[in-house]
Amino acid sequence: MSKIVMTTPLVEMDGDEMTRILWQMIKDELLLPYIDLNTEYYDLGLEHRNETDDQVTIDSANATLKYGVAVKCATITPNAARMDEYKLKKMWKSPNGTIRAMLDGTVFRAPILVKGIDPCVRNWEKPITLARHAYGDVYKNVEIEVPGPGKAELVFTDASGKEVRETIHEFTGAGIIQGMHNTEKSIESFARACLKYACDTKQDIWFATKDTISKKYDHKFKDIFGDIYETEFKDKFNELGIEYFYTLIDDAVARVMKSKGGFIWACKNYDGDVMSDMVSSAFGSLAMMTSVLVSPKGVYEYEAAHGTVQRHYYKHLKGEETSTNSVATIFAWTGALRKRGELDGNKELVEFADKLEKATLATIESGKMTKDLALITSLKDVTVLNSADFIKAIRATFDSI
Numbered sequence: 001m002s003k004i005v006m007t008t009p010l011v012e013m014d015g016d017e018m019t020r021i022l023w024q025m026i027k028d029e030l031l032l033p034y035i036d037l038n039t040e041y042y043d044l045g046l047e048h049r050n051e052t053d054d055q056v057t058i059d060s061a062n063a064t065l066k067y068g069v070a071v072k073c074a075t076i077t078p079n080a081a082r083m084d085e086y087k088l089k090k091m092w093k094s095p096n097g098t099i100r101a102m103l104d105g106t107v108f109r110a111p112i113l114v115k116g117i118d119p120c121v122r123n124w125e126k127p128i129t130l131a132r133h134a135y136g137d138v139y140k141n142v143e144i145e146v147p148g149p150g151k152a153e154l155v156f157t158d159a160s161g162k163e164v165r166e167t168i169h170e171f172t173g174a175g176i177i178q179g180m181h182n183t184e185k186s187i188e189s190f191a192r193a194c195l196k197y198a199c200d201t202k203q204d205i206w207f208a209t210k211d212t213i214s215k216k217y218d219h220k221f222k223d224i225f226g227d228i229y230e231t232e233f234k235d236k237f238n239e240l241g242i243e244y245f246y247t248l249i250d251d252a253v254a255r256v257m258k259s260k261g262g263f264i265w266a267c268k269n270y271d272g273d274v275m276s277d278m279v280s281s282a283f284g285s286l287a288m289m290t291s292v293l294v295s296p297k298g299v300y301e302y303e304a305a306h307g308t309v310q311r312h313y314y315k316h317l318k319g320e321e322t323s324t325n326s327v328a329t330i331f332a333w334t335g336a337l338r339k340r341g342e343l344d345g346n347k348e349l350v351e352f353a354d355k356l357e358k359a360t361l362a363t364i365e366s367g368k369m370t371k372d373l374a375l376i377t378s379l380k381d382v383t384v385l386n387s388a389d390f391i392k393a394i395r396a397t398f399d400s401i
């Protein structure tokens with residue numbers, strides 16, 4: 001059988017630890033035998049980021065802007081421990097943060113539902129899609145450690161040199177301060193992306209902030225969302241019979257737990273980071289959550305929502321067997337290949353992506369799965385497979401359908 005040809009390159013961002021191992025296995029077993037894989041490869045593994053002074057991350061984001069579609073492996077965000085472990089020149093920023101800042105846009109995360117893996121929240125009957133604002137706030141913050149007594153101020157100097165000044169705190173001892181920002185432009189494109197996605201998928205959309213406490217910062221988010229809804233989307237929502245619902249973040253959290261699911265939950269950057277991990281693990285496993293960054297510049301970056309699964313990687317390095325779930329990473333590839341196919345009018349590539357997703361789910365439904373799923377499945381007669389054998393089982397299913 002001849003391999004599927006790709007006309008435009010896909011931007012491939014390799015990553016770290018256990019997901020880097022899975023990445024190669026997925027390519028070898030599930031992609032390369034069927035596709036004449038045309039990727040522009042960027043090694044975002046921490047060692048290479050360190051060697052290139054993180055230029056490779058910037059280059060990969062620019063390539064995404066050029067070609068329109070990227071697939072990314074999970075990467076290490078360095079902390080103090082990683083500085084020693086990898087002998088880093090600098091505590092490089094989160095690659096995801098850098099890429100998101102360059103592409104702007106919104107991250108949509110949705111659980112992959114499969115028969116036999118039931119959400120731990122009993123009333124969740126349908127998936128909850130989390131839309132995370134991908135720019136600014138604490139991810140683009142500036143922090144100062146205050147050594148001792150003194151006055152902290154917030155100062156804005158406009159283009160003409162005029163100052164606006166507010167006292168943050170009069171310190172009588174040591175402390176900390178943090179400066180955050182966001183832009184109207186980014187919040188507007190976040191609101192549009194979310195409201196449009198709600199129309200595209202015909203789902204209600206919820207948005208929440210802490211505007212009662214943050215009367216300017218969070219209130220700005222609320223106002224922009226409300227205005228864009230009223231002026232650009234209200235009629236369409238009425239026509240589709242879907243709803244835009246705003247509430248306080250703590251109220252939203254309480255209501256989500258009592259809901260039936262089946263809606264989009266739009267969150268500010270930090271809320272989205274935290275809540276997507278909660279929602280995904282409650283739906284089954286962190287490894288069953290897809291993630292796509294949709295940029296207003298018309299480009300897409302697909303990845304798994306989980307990290308590099310460090311604990312499994314260390315077992316792997318010791319020669320021990322691992323049973324790491326590759327589903328979200330496979331779905332990152334299928335998402336990217338499908339989008340590439342749609343943009344290029346490459347029907348074969350789209351069909352390949354659909355078939356590989358079907359084969360992945362069918363493999364699990366037939367009782368073959370990794371340990372994380374075996375622990376929570378309602379299926380009987382389950383076979384727990386190691387990382388490599390699970391991928392091989394998917395290939396066997398793929399070849400049989």
Ligand code: NAP
Binds near residue numbers: 303305312325326
């Ligand atoms: P993690 O890699 O998501 O793993 C946390 C735990 O969740 C694992 O120890 C494992 O539990 C379970 N898990 C996650 N993915 C799994 C999978 N595919 N199969 C089976 N179990 C899975 O988070 P982390 O350990 O906090 O972070 C590790 C590194 O990833 C950090 O350096 C962090 O910076 C990075 N990170 C990257 C991204 C990204 O690139 N998008 C996102 C988050 C974190 P058990 O150990 O109990 O089996």
Ligand code: MG
Binds near residue numbers: 273274277
């Ligand atoms: Mg997170």
